[in-house]
Amino acid sequence: MSSVDWPALKSAALAAQGRAYAPYSDYQVGAALLAGSGEVVTGCNVENATYGAACCAERTAVFTAVAQGLTSFRAIAVATGGPEAGTPCGICRQVLAEFSDGALEVLCFTDEGAEARYTLAQLLPHAFRLK
Template sequence: MSAGAGIDWDALKAAALEVRKRAYAPHSKYHVGAALLTASGEIVGGCNVENATYGATCCAERTAVVSAVAAGLTDFRAIAVVTQGPEPGTPCGICRQVLAEFSADGSLEVLCFTPNGAEARYTVAELLPHAFRL
């Protein structure tokens, strides 16, 4: 099966854009949305939730993963992440490691995009080639 086969990227992008509207970003004003596609076809959204200390901030990607795990879903196929600015932002280092936890072979697909149409696609292995593994 080719990369991205059977993935409805338009649905993932729409879900990420919708959940981005609920981001809590009073400090940075940088709103991020993520939509995680599970192996069963469910889409789980997440948005960034900031905290005044920044260290307690939860990124959109991790919010989506945590929400999926809380719902009993741990087998993921892809994630779409929408950021603002002229170029798409990629997941931070912590988010990359969290995504790697749920992608043993690194094949989880990551689509980073902006509302203006810029996009880039990666695998977790490309974003984090030497993920920490126990």
């Protein structure tokens, strides 16, 4: 993978994970998104009693970045709990594809030491695109 400062990105994702609001699933997720400018934007999952109104950590990070004027991304680190690293859900993969090409680097890891690395193209090989 490229010259991304993965330890710093992982640290930011872990900090965001600690802010997750997950009273229903008890599955806290944190994400740290590295913009093309070098800025890091974080997000956490925010659940809701209606479930459909919940938002994943990855999308929270992307939407926050876009609100700050950032629309190009290089990498994302996703922190989950448990023995296996959780990958972004399908909706999050498609949202990430909207703002990056398939080369976006994705690091998924847990506080128990599991880690997996992908490119977005590996996670979403046939992203939907209108243009």
